[in-house]
Amino acid sequence: MESFEAMFNENVEVDVEVDENNISSNDVEEDELNDEPKRPNKRDRNMSSTSRVLNFSHFPPPHSGCEMAKIIYGFLKDSGIEGKIFSLTLDNASSNDKMQQTDGLLCGGKYFHIQCVSHISNLILHEGLKVASHVIHKIRESIKYIKRSEGRMRDFRACAAKLGGITTKMGLHLDVVTRWNSTFLMLESALLYHHAFISLEFEDRSNDTGEKMCEFLHPFYQITELISGSSYPSSNMYFMQVWKIECLLIQNVNNEDETKKHDN
Numbered sequence: 001m002e003s004f005e006a007m008f009n010e011n012v013e014v015d016v017e018v019d020e021n022n023i024s025s026n027d028v029e030e031d032e033l034n035d036e037p038k039r040p041n042k043r044d045r046n047m048s049s050t051s052r053v054l055n056f057s058h059f060p061p062p063h064s065g066c067e068m069a070k071i072i073y074g075f076l077k078d079s080g081i082e083g084k085i086f087s088l089t090l091d092n093a094s095s096n097d098k099m100q101q102t103d104g105l106l107c108g109g110k111y112f113h114i115q116c117v118s119h120i121s122n123l124i125l126h127e128g129l130k131v132a133s134h135v136i137h138k139i140r141e142s143i144k145y146i147k148r149s150e151g152r153m154r155d156f157r158a159c160a161a162k163l164g165g166i167t168t169k170m171g172l173h174l175d176v177v178t179r180w181n182s183t184f185l186m187l188e189s190a191l192l193y194h195h196a197f198i199s200l201e202f203e204d205r206s207n208d209t210g211e212k213m214c215e216f217l218h219p220f221y222q223i224t225e226l227i228s229g230s231s232y233p234s235s236n237m238y239f240m241q242v243w244k245i246e247c248l249l250i251q252n253v254n255n256e257d258e259t260k261k262h263d264n
Contacts, residue, residue: 184217
């Protein structure tokens, strides 16, 4: 194990960026595992990692997987670490898949080529949202109806204040259809004010399904907060959230509730 760690302790992150003049550049970063860190962390006092930029340069077309593989391999060879690569961190793009297959990883990438967690989460979510699309549409239209009129918005606030029991200053959120995390915020706000909707004689049949969908979306919303295009977090940062999502799916796969069952 010690010899294995000594040989394969490098992770390489590759990012292709395009500036406002449509000029592409490659940013190659190296994360190296150290045995005796200067500042050991609380979780593991024997290991730490350091990060540095290996190369940042212009990347002329074509931007195919084969060309990218040649360029990245050249960077690794120049740095003398071409035989020490433990893993590659890449964006979710077909050209990157080809580059990964060409450059390869230890054991052919069998244990280290893992699909993008953002992409997988997005696929699960879109399937789940299809099940309750009619309910989400009703809630969206109800909020839109209230927010379009200053008078209706005033009456809604007065109704919510009269009913009481609302301890948050959160107002009604209207989602952006193409951004599912905003749909979670919309459902969350609608559930907080559902008694006010009832008092204003809005249909309440959507409330139960909306509550279930909000519960379903919550762990996905949390993992989205952790994962962004700028931070590129490693798997240890979001592993617990992925585990929670797996538990949620397993828990509800045989659920008697048809909404939760079809969500999963």
